[in-house]
Amino acid sequence: MILATERLGVVYGDTPVISDITLGIAAQRVTAFIGPSGCGKSTLLRCFNRMNDLRPDARISGQVLFHGQDLYGEGVEPADIRRRIGMVFQKPNPFPKSVFDNIAFGLRINGFRDDIGDRVEESLRAAALWDEVGHRLRSDARRLSRGQQQRLCIARALAIEPEVLLMDEPASALDPIATRRIEELIGELKQNYTIVVVTHNMQQAARISQTTAFLHMGELVEYNDTERLFTNPGDERTEAYITGRLG
Amino acid sequence: MTDPVAPRGGRFDTRLAARRRAGVAFRWLCRGAAAFGVAALVILLAKIAADGFRMLSPDFFTQYPSRLVERAGIRPALLGSLWLLALVAAMSLPVGTGAAVYLEEYAPRNRFTRLLQMNIANLAGVPSIVYGILGLALFVRFAGLGRSLLAGAATLSLLVLPLVIISAQAAIRAVPSSRREAAFALGATRWQTIRHHVLPAAMPGILSGSILSLSRAAGETAPLIIIAGLTFVTFDPASPLDPFTVLPLQIFGWTADPRAEFHDLAAGGIVVLTAIVLLMNAAALLIRKASRK
Numbered sequence: 001m002i003l004a005t006e007r008l009g010v011v012y013g014d015t016p017v018i019s020d021i022t023l024g025i026a027a028q029r030v031t032a033f034i035g036p037s038g039c040g041k042s043t044l045l046r047c048f049n050r051m052n053d054l055r056p057d058a059r060i061s062g063q064v065l066f067h068g069q070d071l072y073g074e075g076v077e078p079a080d081i082r083r084r085i086g087m088v089f090q091k092p093n094p095f096p097k098s099v100f101d102n103i104a105f106g107l108r109i110n111g112f113r114d115d116i117g118d119r120v121e122e123s124l125r126a127a128a129l130w131d132e133v134g135h136r137l138r139s140d141a142r143r144l145s146r147g148q149q150q151r152l153c154i155a156r157a158l159a160i161e162p163e164v165l166l167m168d169e170p171a172s173a174l175d176p177i178a179t180r181r182i183e184e185l186i187g188e189l190k191q192n193y194t195i196v197v198v199t200h201n202m203q204q205a206a207r208i209s210q211t212t213a214f215l216h217m218g219e220l221v222e223y224n225d226t227e228r229l230f231t232n233p234g235d236e237r238t239e240a241y242i243t244g245r246l247g
Numbered sequence: 248m249t250d251p252v253a254p255r256g257g258r259f260d261t262r263l264a265a266r267r268r269a270g271v272a273f274r275w276l277c278r279g280a281a282a283f284g285v286a287a288l289v290i291l292l293a294k295i296a297a298d299g300f301r302m303l304s305p306d307f308f309t310q311y312p313s314r315l316v317e318r319a320g321i322r323p324a325l326l327g328s329l330w331l332l333a334l335v336a337a338m339s340l341p342v343g344t345g346a347a348v349y350l351e352e353y354a355p356r357n358r359f360t361r362l363l364q365m366n367i368a369n370l371a372g373v374p375s376i377v378y379g380i381l382g383l384a385l386f387v388r389f390a391g392l393g394r395s396l397l398a399g400a401a402t403l404s405l406l407v408l409p410l411v412i413i414s415a416q417a418a419i420r421a422v423p424s425s426r427r428e429a430a431f432a433l434g435a436t437r438w439q440t441i442r443h444h445v446l447p448a449a450m451p452g453i454l455s456g457s458i459l460s461l462s463r464a465a466g467e468t469a470p471l472i473i474i475a476g477l478t479f480v481t482f483d484p485a486s487p488l489d490p491f492t493v494l495p496l497q498i499f500g501w502t503a504d505p506r507a508e509f510h511d512l513a514a515g516g517i518v519v520l521t522a523i524v525l526l527m528n529a530a531a532l533l534i535r536k537a538s539r540k
Contacts, residue, residue, distance in 0.1 A: 083434030093425040106433035
């Protein structure tokens with residue numbers, strides 16, 4: 001287990017968002033978090049790179065363990081955690097800079113010591129984007145298609161050599177073809193990275209993940225092999241959700 | 248009942264003609280209100296131009312005030328105004344932007360911050376003469392700066408600071424949070440996020456807001472009557488510690504003169520001051536427009 005939570009709870013202001021979640025995430029696999037809107041799956045994801053710190057009203061209880069170390073423990077530097085645990089967001093959010101600078105930014109601020117140009121190319125190749133944008137590294141990233149922008153955001157995250165990639169509904173703002181390319185990419189990346197994907201699309205979870213967690217109203221209802229969870233759910237709420245009666 | 252369009256009348260008295268007339272009347276009312284503002288500005292500018300333009304000669308810009316109308320000019324007042332604007336910009340922009348960054352990016356969202364915020368908004372509405380009295384006590388007397396450019400600039404900086412802070416805050420708040428999240432998620436610290444993403448994105452808004460605030464300072468008279476008090480300066484200000492006058496004060500002094508010829512000098516000064524303010528506002532608009540692309 002590269003990542004684990006121990007009785008994790010998150011409260012925004014006075015509103016509990018998730019509570020008492022204990023689960024472990026295996027390395028080099030794709031883990032999917034599914035559940036209806038507002039079930040807390042994104043909030044859970046954002047505990048793994050301390051993104052919830054940015055919300056002043058968020059309070060966390062319990063533990064999040066990364067290689068057995070508490071991410072919320074004393075002396076843990078969020079910036080260091082976020083380099084090692086990357087994140088891709090729902091809406092592609094490239095910087096209003098060139099393709100090259102989008103990737104170079106993370107390298108520079110984290111003190112990358114090798115050749116930045118080489119690393120930019122490697123990252124774009126890893127995100128299956130090099131063939132499309134390799135010849136226009138200097139053009140503004142916002143001129144790329146949305147699907148390309150999202151793969152640029154993945155390339156940007158990969159460039160700083162994270163161990164884990166957190167993806168918050170990475171394809172929900174994309175058309176079906178772009179979605180498929182992202183899904184294929186996730187399949188390739190899992191050989192080298194641990195991937196956690198939040199999705200509201202059950203078919204997508206079934207296609208890309210090996211393990212699935214079903215959350216409902218801030219609670220972890222079921223956590224199992226994806227195939228088992230979808231063919232033989234152990235909880236009636238899971239069954240209701242995957243058959244479309246709950247959502 | 249196969250007709251999809253409901254029959255007229257029935258249980259409704261639609262009074263369509265009256266409703267349409269009310270709509271037209273309201274549109275004209277709004278149009279009139281807009282025209283009134285524009286017309287007032289145009290008439291004002293035309294009046295200033297008619298009285299003042301013929302005063303604009305090279306001599307008018309290079310001569311010092313004089314008891315003789317034909318030998319009087321605005322040189323020290325113009326230099327004083329430019330000095331003052333530069334000093335106010337140098338003081339209020341870094342402090343104002345810094346305060347705005349603190350309030351938007353660092354300050355905890357608690358009661359103290361809200362109180363601070365409310366105070367800043369209130370300070371923006373304090374009459375400028377009050378700042379003049381404060382400046383006299385604080386900078387001229389207590390800090391021992393005397394009636395110097397520096398004391399005047401410090402006073403006007405206090406005056407425009409709330410405006411600079413509020414407009415810079417608006418510019419910083421307009422930076423989408425997805426931009427900050429993107430930077431944080433790559434391991435950027437808060438300072439790196441602000442330095443590389445928030446400030447560059449907010450800079451056009453901060454600049455245009457600051458220029459508008461500075462143009463307010465350029466036309467400010469009341470506090471400077473208290474701080475500087477001079478309208479008859481016959482030397483160039485050479486350092487921030489020199490006594491000074493500014494265009495609005497010079498204009499004020501000439502209009503107060505009982506001799507009518509001096510009122511024409513005032514009109515000439517008004518043309519110059521108005522041109523400076525309009526140019527600054529145009530620059531702010533251009534920056535804002537260019538950043539939208």
